[in-house]
Amino acid sequence: MTIFSSPWYVIASVVTRTVLLGSVLTIASLPAFAQSRFQVEEATIDDVQEAIQQGRTTCVEVVQAYVDRARAYNGMCTQLVTEDGEPITPGNGTVRAGVPLVFPSTTMAVGKILPDYDDYDGLPIEFGRMEATQSDPDIQQQYGMVVGMEDAGQLNALGTLNLRGERSVTCQAGCDVHPSNAALPTHCPAVCEVFRQQPDALERAAELDAQYGRNPDLDAMPMYCAVFSFKDVFDTTDMRTTGGADASYAMDAPPEDSTIVGELRAKGAIIYAKANLAEYNAGGGNPGGARAGSRTFGAGARSSWAGTSCNVYDTARETGGSSSGSAVSVGANLATCSICEETGGSCRQPAWRNGVVGFVTTKGLMPYGGSIGVEPYLDRAGVHCRTVKDAAMVLDALKNPERGYYDPRDIYSALPRALISKDPYASVVVDRETMGSKPLAGMRIGVVREYMVKHTDNDAAMSDLVNEEIIRVLRDELGAEIVESFDPEYPDDPSIPNMEYNFQRAIAEILPVHMPELIQEKDDAGEYKFAVPRYDVSTRDYLVRAAEGKAPLSEDLNLRSINNSPATASFSFHLLQYLMRRGDPAVTDWKSLNANSKYYSESRAVAMRNWEYKQNIASEGITRRLKMRDVMRLVVLNVMYKNDLDLFVNPTITIPPVRIGYAGEPSVKDRPRGRFPTSANLGIPELTVPAGFNEIVYEPEYVLNEEKDGYDSVTNTEETRLESPLPVGISFWAGPGDEPVILRAASAYEAATGHRVPSPDFGPVGTDDGRKEEEAPEP
Incomplete structure (x- = not known):
């Protein structure tokens, strides 16, 4: 017992x-529906x-x-x-x-x-x-x-x-x-x-x-x-x-x-x-060391x-x-709402998959003191709610009457005051009843084609759905002016003007002087990853010509690939710091944590023991990411200024959720599986809103490899029509401190579409569901 x-x-x-509680309700009383x-x-x-x-x-x-x-x-x-x-x-x-x-x-x-x-x-x-x-x-x-x-x-x-x-x-x-x-x-x-x-x-x-x-x-x-x-x-x-x-x-x-x-x-x-x-927070992976003697499969x-x-x-x-x-x-x-956290996209990814609003702010605006993290310079709190207004109200409520948004336990909350809105964030939210005609007239929105490439059949279905929403709702119904960026693998839309200065041009202008090592990076075979025919990318002359638009960059160096970076060892530092601050007498450090823990798989346990022995936390990854934040903020802001843009829009991702335990959709040409990481890496605000439902999927499959010692995930081309369609998300994002503009645009889109629809499988709890307080729910 x-x-x-x-x-x-x-x-x-x-x-x-x-x-x-008197006679109002008890834990063993009738459910609330009977009295409320x-x-x-x-x-x-x-x-x-x-x-x-x-x-x-x-x-x-x-x-x-x-x-x-x-x-x-x-x-x-x-x-x-x-x-x-x-x-x-x-x-x-x-x-x-x-x-x-x-x-x-x-x-x-x-x-x-x-x-x-x-x-x-x-x-x-x-x-x-x-x-x-x-x-x-x-x-x-x-x-x-x-x-x-x-x-x-x-x-x-x-x-x-x-x-x-x-x-x-x-x-x-x-x-x-x-x-x-x-x-x-x-x-x-x-x-x-x-x-x-x-x-x-x-x-x-x-x-x-x-x-x-x-x-x-x-x-x-x-x-x-x-x-x-x-x-x-x-x-x-x-x-x-x-x-x-x-x-x-x-x-x-x-x-x-x-x-x-x-x-x-x-x-x-x-x-x-x-x-x-x-x-x-998905635990920082495995820093290397001991290896597991078994393996599991599945997402x-x-x-x-x-x-x-x-x-x-x-x-x-x-x-x-x-x-x-x-x-x-x-x-x-x-x-009603939930406080999430993301390092690379952990708020936005589950938000769109489960049909809710996911809101992450400029890094440091929402306090993170007293929380477990993985990578301190990326970790940030976020909000899950069912409406944009509720998310904005939560952000307003986090403002301390004395300190404002500054959190003494979070060094990243020391933001320039100019980045923080003087007006309540909820005050900019567009209401369905009062929004009037063309509430986004005068707003210029950049459509990010790099995040809409149709790499697979799964990508195509969701990319097309969101593209239609951008044109039909944001432009035609709400009155926003839209322009599109360029990707060689996405066909140009003649009905949408092109950005005069796009991400590829901004990267070419800014990257050579700030991060030439990235352009000159080599693969495991010793070949340049971003080689350009007839040019020596290792030379100063090439870098200057590329910056001046007189030499091309590799098409493989783009808004997707530039987010990649080597692994870091920050999890080793951050979790130990959390344990020291918590001060529990039994769990004081990595060794005592592992001694007092049990993990869901052997590979997970081995990874955590490897972290226990990871004393050297210096890594190329943290250097790359810190430099990249400054470089890519310059890229994003220059694209915004030179095109007179207020914000950007794109699908939160273009592949549907896979089945738990089965193969995941392979990453193709630096398209990730769950979300695009740009806003996380740059520490800039992003808001994902339900954009409708997708009823077509192409289930990825496992295939036994040639050596017969492992399984590869492969893309499927056989269409499956879903009886229960799955949500799709559309993301609104902009530069540091631009929360008000993305709240305005996202709330207008939400008000115009009303795409949030609850799942019928989890409706109101009623007397006829057969479930009583003393009965355990059967899966």
């Missing part, structure tokens, strides 16, 4: 809510606050409605991949919303994923299996190879909910009983006495209801009763924080909120849940503690990472 199923936990949980006159599904921040002011709901009812949805939809959505596909007998997982996780007993035979498996002669496959976790040996999790489940009815978006008794493993069950109900049991760690003083999400909602009733002070608390999830890299004093890791801290809730959590808490937000993620954003999240529109497909649970929780109406 686990501690969560003990009589003590059940009694303490129910008694606590009976005492604190307000539906949280698709509700905006304004909707929630207006309903409270009108007496149609209370903050407690709002939070309880989200708890009910978590109980219905936050279960497991992946199954194990085994050698024979035979059923297993899994144990229970951790408790969420009062119910232990139930894992599927079905498995998938590896031969259904890896063709010609009988001929495979490589490293042993690490097949899927159920094992006890490090943090709590009484609960289990999936390890090894997994695959997504079709029509799972579950999403696994939230790893921890801020509910008394289940929000911490250190202080679980009776060790989190409310102080007014009982003394701390003698078997509980002493630190739980302080921890249990903190209200959980429902109790905090009850406090707000008691204090403000129908009259919340929205000037002081603009996020009043907005229910937030947070990617599990942002420290929360009232919830477990481990970066998604199965790490056994002495106290799994940190002693101080991250800056961003603290600001939102002070502005009336409900600190509700920790969102699942790709562990440690998916995964953490050792919470498992793999699944796509809102097709649970067999990946969410995108690393902020997977953040986007899924918002897309499936499991939270």
Whole structure:
């Protein structure tokens, strides 16, 4: 019997809510739909606050409605991949919303994923299996190879909910009983006495209801009763924080909120849940050293503690990472908004795949103090909401009344004051009811053709869809003037004027003097990567001629390829720095972290041990990226000025989400798989908005290589028509400090199109769904 199923936990949980919430609702009471006159599904921040002011709901009812949805939809959505596909007998997982996780007993035979498996002669496959976790040996999790489940009815978006008794493993069950109900049991760690003083999400909602009733002070608390999830890299004093890791801290809730959590808490937000993620923001890869003796295959954003999240529109497909649970929780109406994080694109990638708005700002504008990172000069917080206005309101709420947007714990927040808007960011948002005719008239937008090349059939379907949106909506309906950049592999559109000064010309003018080493870079065979026939690219004379437009650059040196850089070792530094600042007595450094952790695969465990021994953090990668930020900002800003552009637009990416556990779409000519990394590398703002739905995919496949010791991912040319179309994203981006202009353009596009449509698979929770509080959700 686990501690969560003990009589003590059940009694303490129910008694606590009976005492604190009276007869309104308890964790074991009927779902919120039975009593509330307000539906949280698709509700905006304004909707929630207006309903409270009108007496149609209370903050407690709002939070309880989200708890009910978590109980219905936050279960497991992946199954194990085994050698024979035979059923297993899994144990229970951790408790969420009062119910232990139930894992599927079905498995998938590896031969259904890896063709010609009988001929495979490589490293042993690490097949899927159920094992006890490090943090709590009484609960289990999936390890090894997994695959997504079709029509799972579950999403696994939230790893921890801020509910008394289940929000911490250190202080679980009776060790989190409310102080007014009982003394701390003698078997509980002493630190739980302080921890249990903190209200959980429902109790905090009850406090707000008691204090403000129908009259919340929205000037002081603009996020009043907005229910937030947070990617599990942002420290929360009232919830477990481990970066998604199965790490056994002495106290799994940190002693101080991250800056961003603290600001939102002070502005009336409900600190509700920790969102699942790709562990440690996808964890910096493997720095080299020891090698794993086995391997796994397949895509998916995964953490050792919470498992793999699944796509809102097709649970067999990946969410995108690393902020997977953040986007899924918002897309499936499991939270009002979420705070995500990205290093290379981890906010924007899951946003478009799950049909929500993803907003990342100029690096440093949103505070990052008190958070786990991978590469400090790239890591930045972002926002997932269902509307552009909500995202803008969240950004406004993060402004501290004394410090503004400066965060003493984040050195990158020391921005020039001129980059920060003096007016509220939400004030520029275009409203559907009042936007009038041609609200973007006078705005010039650059269409980035480098990010619309039709490398494969998958690229073509999504590129064409977004191109039509740009012309039909932005130009014809909203009145913006558009011009297009140049890429030799994208056909010129005679109906759209060309940029007079494009990215290729800007790169040629700026790169030679600032980064000649990039132009002269050689491949493994010792040949110049960017050789130009009849020119010696190693010479000063060539570089000057290229800068003056008298010699060409290689067509391979473009807006896509210039984002590439060698690996860095910053993860080794940043995670150790986080652990030192956190000050946990059990997990103090890399060695003690690994000693107290368990990882979802052998290859992941080996990589983390290699990071433990990575003492030298100097790398060519960080030098390249820091130089490239300055160089490419010059490129972008010169293109903007010389073409009189306000912003740029392009698809967030041009390939659809792949199936969890299956092959991923190969990268072609420096087109990545999940998002274009320019805004992340440059630290400039970008906002992705739903742009419609794509019903055509070409599923990539695994092919056994000639040596028969591995599998290659290959592009498919066989068309598949989807019964449930998948979202597409359109991105608006510009220079540093240009948040107001992209908010205006993106909100006008959103208002004109209304492309955000919730998945019918995760609709309102009702009395006829057959799911009761005491029943575990079946995947």
